[in-house]
Amino acid sequence: MRSHLKGIGASAGIAIAKAYRLEEPELKIVKKNIGDRDAEKRRLEQAISQSKAELEKIKEYVNRELGADKAEILAAHLLVLNDPELINPVFDRISTEGVNAEFALKESADRFVSMLESMDNEYMRERAKDIRDVTNRVTAHLLGVQIPDPSLISEEVVIIAEDLTPSDTAQLNRRYVKGFATDIGGRTSHSAIMARTLEIPAVVGTKQATSSIEYGAVVIVDGLEGEVIIDPSPETIAQYEAKKVQYETQKAEWAKLVHEPTVTKDGVHVELAANIGTPADVKSVLENGGESVGLYRTEFLYMGKDRLPTEEEQFTAYKTVLEKMNGKPVVVRTLDIGGDKELPYLNLPKEMNPFLGFRAIRLCLEEQAIFRTQLRALLRASSYGNLKIMFPMIATVSEFREAKSILLEEKEKLLASGVRVSDQIEIGMMVEIPSTAVMADQFAKEVDFFSIGTNDLIQYTLAADRMNERVAYLYQPYNPAILRLISMVIDAAHKEGKWAGMCGEMAGDPIAIPLLLSLGLDEFSMSATSILPARAQIKELSSEHAISVKGAVLSMKTSEEVIEFVKRTFN
Ligand code: PEP
Ligand code: MG
Numbered sequence: 336m337r338s339h340l341k342g343i344g345a346s347a348g349i350a351i352a353k354a355y356r357l358e359e360p361e362l363k364i365v366k367k368n369i370g371d372r373d374a375e376k377r378r379l380e381q382a383i384s385q386s387k388a389e390l391e392k393i394k395e396y397v398n399r400e401l402g403a404d405k406a407e408i409l410a411a412h413l414l415v416l417n418d419p420e421l422i423n424p425v426f427d428r429i430s431t432e433g434v435n436a437e438f439a440l441k442e443s444a445d446r447f448v449s450m451l452e453s454m455d456n457e458y459m460r461e462r463a464k465d466i467r468d469v470t471n472r473v474t475a476h477l478l479g480v481q482i483p484d485p486s487l488i489s490e491e492v493v494i495i496a497e498d499l500t501p502s503d504t505a506q507l508n509r510r511y512v513k514g515f516a517t518d519i520g521g522r523t524s525h526s527a528i529m530a531r532t533l534e535i536p537a538v539v540g541t542k543q544a545t546s547s548i549e550y551g552a553v554v555i556v557d558g559l560e561g562e563v564i565i566d567p568s569p570e571t572i573a574q575y576e577a578k579k580v581q582y583e584t585q586k587a588e589w590a591k592l593v594h595e596p597t598v599t600k601d602g603v604h605v606e607l608a609a610n611i612g613t614p615a616d617v618k619s620v621l622e623n624g625g626e627s628v629g630l631y632r633t634e635f636l637y638m639g640k641d642r643l644p645t646e647e648e649q650f651t652a653y654k655t656v657l658e659k660m661n662g663k664p665v666v667v668r669t670l671d672i673g674g675d676k677e678l679p680y681l682n683l684p685k686e687m688n689p690f691l692g693f694r695a696i697r698l699c700l701e702e703q704a705i706f707r708t709q710l711r712a713l714l715r716a717s718s719y720g721n722l723k724i725m726f727p728m729i730a731t732v733s734e735f736r737e738a739k740s741i742l743l744e745e746k747e748k749l750l751a752s753g754v755r756v757s758d759q760i761e762i763g764m765m766v767e768i769p770s771t772a773v774m775a776d777q778f779a780k781e782v783d784f785f786s787i788g789t790n791d792l793i794q795y796t797l798a799a800d801r802m803n804e805r806v807a808y809l810y811q812p813y814n815p816a817i818l819r820l821i822s823m824v825i826d827a828a829h830k831e832g833k834w835a836g837m838c839g840e841m842a843g844d845p846i847a848i849p850l851l852l853s854l855g856l857d858e859f860s861m862s863a864t865s866i867l868p869a870r871a872q873i874k875e876l877s878s879e880h881a882i883s884v885k886g887a888v889l890s891m892k893t894s895e896e897v898i899e900f901v902k903r904t905f906n
Contacts, residue, residue: 340541343807344561345527348536349579350514351572354552355492360480362471367435375429379436382476387416396486397506407640415469421447437477444470458682488512493554495544504529514556516544516563521810523790523801523840525675531862532616538563540804589867593624597870603878607869608860610838614655619863627664629786629860630838631656634676641680643705649712657720664721666786669709671695671727675802695728700737710745717757725763725786730770732777767791772820775827785828789839793817812841813897819889822854836860843869846898849905853881853888876905
């Protein structure tokens with residue numbers, strides 16, 4: 336058994352707690368003949384009512400912490416348990432055949448599930464999953480087996496899982512979940528990004544967390560170094576407690592900069608913005624001294640539901656963010672679904688290469704009703720603050736033109752019907768596909784701004800899946816190929832008098848920051864918790880010195896050479 340695992344530090348900080356394994360328990364069901372049929376029915380009734388009580392509790396928690404829309408999923412689960420077509424046959428079989436409750440329940444659930452799964456429709460397959468989920472909960476009660484429920488955890492734990500989906504991550508209760516470690520994933524997978532938003536220390540891509548860590552074992556998650564220590568000795572615990580205190584002290588130092596502008600030693604201001612996923616995240620942006628929102632990932636409004644959000648729901652979310660930011664810029668990205676962010680209710684066929692497939696702007700230009708609803712909500716919200724809109728995954732100039740013309744069409748329609756729309760909205764695009772970086776000089780004539788999405792730009796340039804820890808060695812932010820593309824984009828923007836920002840995770844990376852300053856980046860948008868350390872770092876850098884090394888940086892050959900240069904030159 337390993338006592339030390341190396342992974343990727345996905346969210347800074349140290350967590351020390353007992354392991355809570357988030358995995359499906361094994362439910363072994365054997366057919367039995369039951370003597371006392373009435374007692375068996377009472378046992379089933381009790382398991383159903385325990386399950387309902389748990390689901391009610393989870394629903395309340397999700398409703399309180401994550402909003403009514405996310406709680407709808409649990410309401411749907413509760414409905415399953417009240418469905419007479421599923422439940423009545425189970426009681427009937429116990430009465431007539433004298434079989435055990437778990438066996439009768441499994442047979443009834445199997446019948447439903449195979450019927451729904453055979454429908455070749457993603458939505459129905461999701462319903463099948465709901466039935467499986469809920470009946471597994473009842474079965475676990477019948478068998479006396481524990482089902483893991485992250486929202487019901489009531490003591491401090493570190494979550495151990497093969498992987499966490501963005502919605503699993505959103506449901507983690509920060510009071511008790513002190514950290515997490517997963518087998519798979521990379522620094523820019525969306526669960527890692529969520530961990531940083533929630534300020535939960537995390538290590539992903541350890542390959543072996545689930546095979547090495549027992550339920551209840553004491554675990555240290557070091558999100559600073561990307562390490563997991565299993566069953567540490569008292570000395571090791573003391574050492575990490577000290578490291579934790581040191582990190583907290585460092586954080587308290589950074590906190591002093593919260594109301595300060597971000598200015599280099601030689602007086603050049605750069606904008607430090609934050610990436611958010613929900614209106615609730617604005618609180619952390621302001622607490623961490625964010626000067627603006629550089630990326631609002633709107634897809635979270637569409638996730639964790641079983642239907643599209645309405646125009647009104649979207650309007651309220653966008654208006655809330657704009658009002659809370661009180662006139663500071665808010666860059667909202669239109670729907671970027673696809674890759675590791677799925678929407679089961681759209682019933683899209685499974686693809687071989689989801690990161691290269693029918694996603695983001697490609698989907699929005701095809702499914703225009705979805706796109707237009709979002710644009711109307713955004714345009715209506717625009718009069719409540721300083722809104723900028725950008726389109727994700729633009730690959731060609733025609734795509735940008737088409738998206739922009741649909742936006743302008745919706746704007747004209749709203750104005751014609753007397754709705755107030757700001758006339759100051761900047762319209763920009765993400766640069767995350769190499770073709771757009773290469774063509775940045777042409778795009779710069781048509782956009783108001785660029786936001787470089789390095790999370791994807793790196794994976795597409797080096798052809799290395801951002802989610803796959805086995806090719807993580809190729810996922811190289813400091814590869815000169817990436818630096819050259821970034822430089823081309825910034826120069827192209829400046830030549831046309833436009834601004835260039837970056838909202839990929841690279842913008843908050845301490846090694847990248849001096850490089851980006853040297854390339855002339857205007858806006859750095861990052862996880863809110865990275866803002867203060869970035870501000871502290873930038874205050875110690877000279878812009879003039881950084882710019883003077885641009886030529887040297889762009890003529891390097893390898894990522895290692897770049898890293899070594901940064902360490903030597905900027906420390
Ligand atoms: C990016 O690709 O860099 C980006 C910010 O978008 P996302 O991480 O949501 O794909
Ligand atoms: Mg992206």
